[in-house]
Amino acid sequence: MKFVAFERSKQGTGASRRLRNSGRTPGIVYGSTSAPQLIELDHNALWHALKKEAFHASILDMEFNGQSSKVLLRDYQMHPYKQLVQHIDFQRVDANTTLHMKVPLHFSGEEESEAVKTDKCLINHVVTEIEVACLPANLPEFIAVDLKGLTKGVSLHLNDITLPAGCKAITHGKKNPVLVSVVAPVEEVVVAPVAAPAADAKGKGKGKK
Template identity: 40%
Template structure:
């Protein structure tokens, strides 16, 4: 487990209590799910800000230490201030090693810049979806799914099924049937 962040339990709830916490440079949060009761926590602003700078924070199983006790969680929701780059609240979902989780991971379109469709045919990569919903055990959760565009030609369309999916990981949309194999990107004529 490479990502770890410390937190403390909190007793007070509600908008007023959350405002007071923010004035003390703390960010309120909740850990829920699993077999335990929901737990109200708070993070030091600077520690949470540092953790959020790592993109893997949003797509990996992370360890939150609550008053010295480690909990394995994934980020479920993050509320930010509409005008400032500050986190107002964070929701975390407990994960258990033998329980399947469903979450979204980023799609990484690689090789498009050097493909014939972009380099010699005047196209550009248009990304239609940046995330894909996956289902797997926490230990198998990928940080991203790669879509290889190195052989792209002008007019090529990439679908969800073109993503390279690791073993023991399922794409939720494809489990619903072939008609849910949505387009996620394409090589389109460049508008220069």
């Protein structure tokens, strides 16, 4: 994805507020051997870009002062209740430096699995993204996970999927985390009604004469 950034000459709370009032969003680009660069972006274009998954999980082409450079979205701040992006941070990308990025998982095929079709199990996506380490050229936009092989009582773990070439999963101490769990359907238990005690032949319970 591509976006255009403009040089921001003023900084400070007042300058940022005036910038937002004019339909711009203040930001910064940092990293590599260059000094941090203050930038501003068109807010409407940025708002629509942030709705796209690729803007969060892929290397972006930033056009700045007539030149293009590779960056990653690292952080952004939203207004507490307005649909307003208050600030955004980008990191420069070095082709030879390993990145640590969270990549979304795209699940498919669960409706065709034995767990769903035959056993009517519920499929729970425990994890929707994983962190990977890779060079910028190997960063995937997403990782496809085929769930056609799911069976009752068997969860899908990280080691069960194939990562894109050049990518290594970062699990922060968890050896083989669960990605998808298969939950068996709850069986209905039918409780028989309790019969009322029958009165004895002598009419027990009636008043004495």
